Amino acid sequence: MTSERGVHSDQLLSEVAALPQLPGVYRYFDADGGVLYVGKARNLKKRVSSYFQKNHGGTRIGHMISRIARMETTVVRSEAEALLLENNLIKALNPRFNILFRDDKSYPYLKIHGAPDKAGFDEAGTGAQTAAVFPRVAYYRGAVDRKHRYFGPYPSAWAVKESIQLLQKVFRLRTCEDTVFANRTRPCLLYQIKRCSGPCVQLVTPEAYREDVRNAEAFLRGDTQAVLAQLEQRMLAHAEKLQFEQAAELRNQMAALSKVLHQQSVDTGSDKDVDILAVKVQGGKACVNLAMVRGGRHLGDRPYFPSHVEDATVVQDFDDAQDEVQAQPVEVQVLEAFIAQHYIGVPVPPALITSVPVARELVEALTVQSGIRVSAVHNPREQRRLWLEMAEKNAAIQLARLLAEEGSQQARTRALADALDLEPDDLDGFCVECFDISHTAGEATQASCVVFHHHKMQNAEYRRFNIDGITPGDDYAAMRQVLTRRYARLAETGRDSPDASPPAEGLEQPVAPEVEAAPDQGGADQTGEAKPKKTYRGGATRLPDLVLVDGGRGQVSMAREVFAELGLDLSVIVGVEKGEGRRVGLEELVFADGREKVYLGKDSAALMLVAQIRDEAHRFAITGMRARRAKVRVGGSKLEDIPGIGAKKRARLLQRFGGIRGVASAGVDDIAAVEGIGRDLAEEIYRALH
Known part of the structure; x- marks a missing residue:
């Protein structure tokens, strides 16, 4: 049996003693099955044993070790394999004491449809030129396949669209959908402004269009000089044949391409595909700025902000000490964690430029994983130095912005708690849930529940509820139904265990099967299944500190009736009543426990936060209602x-x-x-x- 406060079970200690002296990956779990830490080791026995050989007191590493109840290990053949497995597990398990980067690698691509070498006529032999003969260029996000050609990834949608505009200006490739292409009888506006060669009405031959597609692909790969040389040869050939109009078209194309290259003002030399990685750490937060060069063109950058930086770096320093190597600076730990996690499932360019040196083993692991030779340079020269300085400056700017925003968000949360005379044990865990009802003349009624804690909206925890069995347009009945379905199980759990705080499953699990977890930008689950319980800092689970309802005394009275029936605390219910003329900033707060309503003032930080949460609930309800109404009508x-x-x-x-x-x-x-x-x-x- 596992005892508490750092004394581990005999079974766990015997498992540690039996570990082999081989490379591998280890995982620590707490008593509830939560993953605490994932680590790798050249020597599993030496590394893991070091955690249990002395008392670490009240330090952060000691806090983690005291919670270890179970361990799992996996033996691998090499340290490179251990590194890859470690970061796959980190991404999958989200351990509390690892540096963790959010998995938001949904990069856009530039897509050229179809193959450029198809015959010039349809398979039926009618002589009609089909859309497949003239590949279109398009923005794309998703899984890639072999039927089409993809270029990227790009750091943003803007970068893709800018590249498409360049291809239209220089190579005049079409961007219209195939259905539009098939039904055109005259050239569109893009042809008139010289952004398309008009293949839909046969103003360009399949052979000439295929040549433009090949040149566009070469341009995207960075072979710009070869493209210019080929265009020049074709121009001279037309001139020799006295085909001056065709020669003039190619001359204009070369001029447009030269102008684009001049505007880029980047002397790439031999660099065609490069990632520039700069890291900045300050105030317990970190930012990794990733800048991309593809096809010799600088496409822009994208910031990433990891979580668990402070706790994770303490554990990492402990690991380094046990391996008898010098503890790495925090910047190195953060950047290595990013590289290892980011390039799982993402193409790795052959060259990485980093603001701090990274381990040789990490670069070798990337080479093994990608199948191409990857190199990393941390002290570049000339053009690479300019790229890195730009990335470092952007990382510092983005981190400063994050720190300023977090300070402002925390101040707003504190202002709201003070305005309502609340004294939360943990301001970070201060939780607000807000409800809104949306319908059109009673049709497709939906209720939304949005969740706020840790100073931001938690859109992965949003819920939508389909409202049925009420009189169409009865918002009070809809509010009664959604609050009952949301909190009934919490109340039942509280009655079953009066001495214990109600578990958050009651908050997260819908009571009735009609509860929908509707799609949203935050990625809320669409299955309707219960999500994992909500855990606040310190492991506490409880009723929200504040339940907001969008409405005045009527909606608050309905919420009070529901909470009274369920035996829940009435003081957490607050209605957001619209002010005179329904103008923003004039809202008043209505309380369910009999207190007089309060006007916080249009410049109040607390009212700004309440309005933000209320507006988000309204937006979420409306989008769900419209989707449901469209589904019903169509x-x-x-x-x-x-x-x-x-x-x-x-x-x-x-x-x-x-x-x-x-x-x-x-x-x-x-x-x-x-x-x-x-x-x-x-x-x-x-x-x-x-």
Whole structure:
């Protein structure tokens, strides 16, 4: 049995003693199964044993070690394998005492559709030139495949769109959708302003367009001089044949390309694909600024902010001490963590330029993982030095901005707690949940619940509730339903265990199956399943410190009735009542426990925070309501949900009957007459729509 306060079980200590002296990865778990730390070691036995050989007191490393209840290890063949496995596990397990970078690597790409070497006519032999013959250039985000060509990744959508504009100016590639291409009868505006060569109306031959596509790809790869030389040869050839109009077009193309290269004002030399990484640490926070050079062009940069910096670096220093090597500076630890975690599943360029030196083993691991030779330089010269100085300056600016914003956010949270005479044990864990109701004349009613804690909106914890079984437009009944569904289980848990604080599962698990975790920019789950319990700093779980409802006395009275029935604290309920003329800044706060309503003042930091949370609840409710209303009105998803109905059959049905309502009004015989729809399937469709 595991005792508390740093005394570990005999079983755990025996497992430590039996570890092999081989490279590997180890994971520490607490008594609740939470992951504390993931580490790698050249010698598992030596490294892991060092944690349990002395008393670490009340230090941060001692705090972590005292919580270790269980351990898992994995033996690997080399230190490089250990490093790769360690960072895969860090990304998957989110351990509390590791430097952790959020997994937001959804980079955009520039996509050129299709293959440029297809024949100039359609397969049916009709002589018509199809869209596939003239590849289009487009913005793309998602998984890549071999059917198309992808260039990137780019640090931002803006960088992709700028590159597309350059390709339009220089090579005049089309950007229109295939359906638009197929239905054009005359050139569009882009042709008129010389941003497209007009392939949709056969104003350019397939051969000439393929040449433009090849040159565009070479330009994106950084082969700009080869492109210019080829354009010059083609221009001279046309001039010799007295084809002066074609020669003039190529001359203009060369001039546009030269202008683009001049505007870039970057002498890349041999550098075509390079990542520049600069790190800045200050005030317990860190920023890694990633700048990208692709095809010899500087595409911009993107900042990353890790979590757990202070706790994780203490553990890392302890690891270094046990390996009898000099403890690494915090900047090195942060940058190495970023490199190891960031390039999991992301293409690695052959050259990395870093503001601090990184371990040779890390670079070798990247080489093994990517299959290409990767080099890292931390003291560059000439153009590389300019790139790095720019990245370092941007990292400092972004970190200063973060620190200023966090200070402001903490001040707003403190102002709200003071304004409401609240004294939270932990200001970071001060939690607010806000509810709003949205519908259109009673149609597609939805309620939203947004969550605020740790001084920011936690959009991964947002919830939407479909409201049914009420009189359309009855906002009070809708509020009663959502509050009951949100907090009933919490109240039941509290009654079952009166001496214990109610667990947060009651906050996170919907009571009724109708509760939806609706899609949002924060990535809320769409399955409707319960999410992991909410854990605040120190492991405490409790009812929110504040429950905001968007409305005045009526909504607050309804919330008070629900909380009274559930036996919950009425003092946490506050209504946000709109002021005169519904103007922002004139809102008043209405309390459920009988206190007089309060006007905080339009310049109040507390009111600014309340308005932010209220507006976010309103936005989240409206987007969900509109999506649900569109689904009900269009009904296309009903066809998608029928087994045996794919995209082609669905399109035939909608085309034959003019929309989902036409399909719904059709009889079984009419539906069965559609190509590809048998009698059995027609009956299934009829049942599904009725």
